[in-house]
Each structure stands twice: as structure tokens, then as C-alpha cells.
Amino acid sequence: MRSLKFKLSRYNLQVIYTSFIRPILEYVDTVWDNIPIYLKDKLESIQIEAARIVTGATKLCSKSKLYNDNGWVSLSERRSRHKIIKFHEMFHDQAPNYLCSLVLQQLYQDYNYNTRRAFNVQNMNCRTTFYQNSFLPSVIREWNSLPQDVRCNPSKITLKNYINRDIKKVPTFYNTGCRKGQILHARLRLNCSGLNEHLFQKNIVLFRLCICGQVESSKRYLLECHYYRLIRTQTISTLPRCNIQTLLSGSELISDEENENIFEVVQSFILKTGRIGS
Numbered sequence: 001m002r003s004l005k006f007k008l009s010r011y012n013l014q015v016i017y018t019s020f021i022r023p024i025l026e027y028v029d030t031v032w033d034n035i036p037i038y039l040k041d042k043l044e045s046i047q048i049e050a051a052r053i054v055t056g057a058t059k060l061c062s063k064s065k066l067y068n069d070n071g072w073v074s075l076s077e078r079r080s081r082h083k084i085i086k087f088h089e090m091f092h093d094q095a096p097n098y099l100c101s102l103v104l105q106q107l108y109q110d111y112n113y114n115t116r117r118a119f120n121v122q123n124m125n126c127r128t129t130f131y132q133n134s135f136l137p138s139v140i141r142e143w144n145s146l147p148q149d150v151r152c153n154p155s156k157i158t159l160k161n162y163i164n165r166d167i168k169k170v171p172t173f174y175n176t177g178c179r180k181g182q183i184l185h186a187r188l189r190l191n192c193s194g195l196n197e198h199l200f201q202k203n204i205v206l207f208r209l210c211i212c213g214q215v216e217s218s219k220r221y222l223l224e225c226h227y228y229r230l231i232r233t234q235t236i237s238t239l240p241r242c243n244i245q246t247l248l249s250g251s252e253l254i255s256d257e258e259n260e261n262i263f264e265v266v267q268s269f270i271l272k273t274g275r276i277g278s
């Protein structure tokens with residue numbers, strides 16, 4: 001992926017990661033989620049690096065911003081969700097018998113007396129932390145914390161919609177423009193560009209000011225700094241009035257085509273000024 005970073009589009013890089021690399025990192029992950037933390041971190045670092053390559057962000061970008069921009073969640077969170085999906089299959093008799101019978105053994109006995117606990121599964125007694133974190137004991141705890149209507153619904157789609165409700169769909173217009181433009185635009189959006197304010201926040205430069213004397217923020221650079229006035233009149237000023245948020249991340253209030261146009265114009269401004277790369 002590193003060697004293709006500047007050759008392929010953001011979309012294609014994302015497809016390479018999710019189709020060829022992530023499945024290897026997650027092979028039968030429901031059974032080995034109790035591995036030591038240092039190994040979990042090693043796996044996570046592979047996904048973080050892939051997220052950096054897809055967005056073009058630098059090492060200065062935080063993990064949460066990277067994942068949010070890609071519409072991803074951590075591998076550890078994904079393992080947890082895979083375990084719940086597997087347990088849902090076992091609970092609703094959609095898995096092989098030898099798995100479903102494990103649930104039957106743990107089913108809460110007196111749910112007739114307490115409707116609030118219906119569909120609860122009895123927690124398992126564990127003597128060691130290693131066992132406590134293994135598949136069955138850990139997934140039962142998670143299962144019991146789900147809303148009852150999700151647990152009692154045999155539809156896997158309902159379950160997936162519930163557990164993945166925090167995953168944001170990445171706007172298609174994030175794939176607009178040439179690769180270089182996409183990368184520099186994303187760096188502005190993710191606060192990890194070469195602008196002095198972004199470098200100052202990470203203690204790389206001593207001053208956050210632009211040569212014009214004002215704080216060199218994304219807003220200052222794109223909308224205000226008089227050093228780029230001429231290029232701005234040919235690019236950003238031709239757009240209908242946009243706030244900084246729309247210039248960086250688009251807006252849900254306008255169509256994808258309008259957002260695409262805004263992204264193309266902003267990227268053209270970034271490339272022509274050459275301030276954060278050309």
C-alpha cells in the first residue's frame with residue numbers, strides 16, 4: 001500500500017486494505033481476542049498505518065480523527081462486534097449444534113419471574129482473567145448489556161444495524177480530485193498539514209503565526225490571508241459563500257455534485273499556492 005500511496009485513489013487504497021489485508025488481521029478473531037495487549041497494539045498499528053496511507057495523513061494525526069475520516073473502527077472494537085454476531089447466531093439457533101448447545105447450558109433459568117431479564121444469559125464463573133476474557137465468558141457479558149429488543153430479534157441485520165450505529169458513511173466526494181490534491185486537502189481537514197498552527201500544536205515549530213502576522217489556521221489560509229488573494233479570487237471566491245467547515249469536510253445540506261465542485265476548487269487553491277505542498 002505504501003508504494004501505491006500516490007498512484008491509486010483513496011477509494012482504491014481503501015478497497016485493497018479492506019479486501020486483502022484486514023481479513024488476514026481478523027482471521028477467526030472471535031476466538032483469540034484474549035491475546036495480550038501488546039499484541040493487540042501491534043495489530044492495531046497495522047490498521048493505523050493503512051488509515052494514514054488511505055487518507056494521506058501524517059504521523060501527527062490522531063487515531064480517532066484517522067478512523068473517523070475513513071469510517072473505520074478499531075480492530076479491537078471490530079473483534080468485539082464479531083463476537084456478538086457469532087453469539088447471536090448461537091443464541092438463535094443459526095450456528096452448528098455444538099455451538100448452540102453452549103448457550104442452552106447457560107440460559108437464565110428464572111426469566112419467567114423477571115421479564116427485565118428475559119433473554120439474559122447467565123454469566124460464567126471464571127477463576128482466571130485469561131479465561132474471563134476468552135470468547136464465551138466475555139461475549140455473555142456484552143450480550144447481557146444489549147437492549148432486549150435487539151437480543152430477542154433473530155434478524156442479524158437488526159443486530160448489525162444496532163452495533164454498527166456509530167459508523168459514519170464516508171462521503172463519496174472525499175474521492176474527488178487528483179491524489180495529491182486529495183492528500184493535502186485531507187491533511188488540512190485532519191489538522192496535520194504544514195500550516196504553522198498545526199505544526200505548533202504538535203510542538204514542531206515555536207510560532208503559530210503566518211508571515212502576515214496572524215495565526216496560520218486552515219481558515220486563515222483558505223479564506224483570509226492576503227498573500228493568497230490573487231489565487232483565491234480565481235478559485236475559492238468563485239464559489240457561493242462557504243464556511244470553513246464546508247470547505248474542509250463538505251456539507252450535508254447541499255448535493256454531492258456541489259460538494260464535489262467545492263472540493264475540486266479548494267484542492268486547486270491548495271495546489272496553486274504551494275504553501276503545504278504542490
Ligand SMILES: [Zn+2]
Pocket residue numbers: 210211212213214216220225226227
Ligand atoms: Zn497569512
